[in-house]
Amino acid sequence: MTKPRVVIVGAGFAGYHAAKTLARLARGRAEIVLLNSTDYFLYLPLLPEVAAGVVEPSRISVPLSGTLDGVRVIIGEADRVDLQNRWVGFTQPEGDRGQLAYDRLVLAVGSVNKLLPIPGVTEYAHGFRGLPEALYLHDHVVRQIELAEQAVDPAEQRARATFVVVGAGYTGTEVAAHGQLFTDALVAQRSRLTIRPRWLLLDVAPRVLPELDQRMSDTAQRVLDRRGVDVRMGTSVAEATADGVKLTDGDYVPTCTLVWCVGVRPDPFVAELGLRTEKGRLVVDEYLTVPGFPEVYACGDAAAVPDLTRPGGICAMTAQHAQRQGKLVAHNIAASYGQGRRRPYKHHDLGWVVDLGGWDAAANPLKLSLSGPPAKAVTRGYHLLAMPGNRARVGADWLLDATLPRPAVQLGLVPANAVPLESSSPEVPAYRR
Helix, strand or coil, X not given: CCCCEEEEECCCHHHHHHHHHHHHHHXXXXXXXXXXXXXXXXXXXXXXXXXXXXXXXXXXXXXXXXXXXXXXXXXXXXXXXXXXXXXXXXXXXXXXXXXXXXXXXXXXXXXXXXXXXXXXXXXXXXXXXXHHHHHHHXXXXXXXXXXXXXXXXXXXXXXXXXXXXXXXXXXXXXXXXXXXXXXXXXXHXXXXXXXXXXXXXXXXXXXXXXXXCHHHHHHHXXXXXXXXXXXXXXXXXXXXXCCEEEECCCCEEECCCEEECCCEEECHHHHHHCCCEECCEEECCCCCEECCEEEEEECHHHEECECCCCCCCECCCCHHHHHHHHHHHHHHHHHHCCXXXXXXXXXXXXXXXXXXXXXXXXXXXXXXXXEHHXXXXXXXXXXXXXXXXXXXXHHHHHHHHHHCCCCCCCCCCCCHHHCCHHHCCCECCCCCC
16 A cells, blocks of 8 residues: 655754654654755754854754655745645756645745835845855855955944844844854954944844843843943834935934844745635644644644643744644644544743853743853753754864854855845744744
């Protein structure tokens, strides 16, 4: 008899862990196919460290082949789902098209940058959702410091050494915190550059890390203040231009760098499926199945999963939820074939970690608030445990960064036109650990 085929679309936190868990449960009794646009799982939480040159980009790119035994990996972009005839259409990197029939389907397509109707943002800002954006930002920051050193006009020098980050959630706060340390180190290597780089962190929220406990927010604010980051709450960008940004408080900031970290929205592919959505996410029941299509599951940022810990709410778009939902989908698919019983998704937060660069971090494992080196130890320990591969390589990079000067050169691998904001890489959540 032909084995049943399970097709998983997307290899972010939800899709990767669904494939890994199902391969272990199925033990060869089902064909598991993972369709993804890249041949790696991206450990998104360490992107700020890639941009700052702490961790090599290949370290957070965990290969799908070799780490997912028993899973067939197909590189391609899903562009159609025929729910009635049960097949997924996709386009391969060189333009060839294909179809995959399925018995069970898991939609874990993730999210993309949230865009706001602000003049000039799509033209002059860059997102921070994938590896290309992190590589581009690293090169761009190094280039601006080098050009600032060469500039004769003091106004140009200040503009090139000014960096604006919009969004004071996890990603934006970490980018600004790491960025200030990174550029200070770059300037220290250049005796001709006498000005200190300036980083601005903007958000319409009343405090940094507004989703977190007040004590963690206070810790992050103290670190940013100590480093000299210009934090402006209740403020955002009113207009972006080639020469700078006009802020909603009326100030105009000359700059060559605008980093967009305002959050995420479900991948637009979700809206094309013709299924019921809530806040742009696929409606599913507590077992992660799509109403009317019991053979179709959705998880991660693509799914509006009922939050059973908060009746009436839906789970946040976070890595913590995505990973656990992916594992549960695998168990429930196995149950649909008679192996075990299906279970509803219910998860309580286990805590949060925010890496602020250097020896600074904020963490509250099991609701115990930590800061400084203890929080740093918890943060790095968590990342090493959460990564599905490359742990020794990441640890080696951390050790080298703590003991040797950080090299900083432009590699020129990702040009600006390769990472436009409106098509930034669809990966996983604005992240909550």
